[in-house]
């Protein structure tokens with residue numbers, strides 16, 4: 001016996017107090033209570049099938065999403081997810097041009113900017129308030145000289161010739177995912193890579209009613225599916241789309257190569273190339 005309690009030994013405290021721990025949970029609760037504020041309006045939208053835009057939610061959804069995802073990005077993005085892509089880490093270390101689409105408050109964009117000082121980054125999101133907060137985060141992190149944040153939709157951002165384009169938990173929230181894929185293909189350079197990070201999910205509904213899948217299905221009902229339905233096409237992949245549907249979207253957008261490169265209990269990482 002160590003003389004410590006079970007809770008001390010398993011460091012349950014980090015789940016509530018350490019924002020840098022991948023086990024940090026308060027973001028999930030903030031997303032949940034903030035998303036529930038939309039229940040009356042979503043109940044109406046279910047009847048019409050209109051959907052509810054990401055930008056129409058309570059502010060706590062945006063901050064909660066940042067708090068929920070950032071610890072996982074901090075633990076995995078630079079150490080594991082980027083190295084899982086073919087040849088990308090070397091390009092980022094040497095100096096690459098990168099876009100992060102559907103960047104929200106910029107957690108992933110800023111982590112990459114800090115890790116790869118020779119590269120330049122732009123974060124795009126259609127939600128103006130998220131972009132304002134991302135710009136503030138970049139100033140706080142001291143990287144605003146190498147990262148820009150611009151309000152733009154996934155089908156219309158203006159940059160071209162990117163070495164790497166990333167989508168972190170954003171593709172399934174979009175209405176015209178195939179249109180977004182086609183725009184990514186146009187804006188990558190000849191050897192460019194599209195990195196897609198999506199919630200962990202199997203292809204069949206019966207693969208997913210585990211604790212993680214249940215959280216994602218709940219979020220999907222209130223956030224992801226209505227967000228997609230509110231946009232053009234409204235494909236509504238939801239947060240548990242799975243690899244087969246992702247492959248279909250990416251290849252219909254014109255990409256020839258698609259593979260799963262790595263995963264965690266919360267995320268799957270895919271790589272697409274022309």
Ligand SMILES: C[S@@+](CC[C@H](N)C(=O)[O-])C[C@H]1O[C@@H](n2cnc3c(N)ncnc32)[C@H](O)[C@@H]1O
Pocket residue numbers: 054055065066069101102103104105106107108124125126127130152153154155167168169170173174175227231
């Ligand atoms: C679940 S949040 C993820 C945010 C961020 N990538 C992260 O991991 O914290 C999804 C983001 O996609 C953005 N989004 C949804 N549809 C979009 C579109 N068509 N074009 C650009 N951004 C979009 C939303 O505004 C939101 O910031």
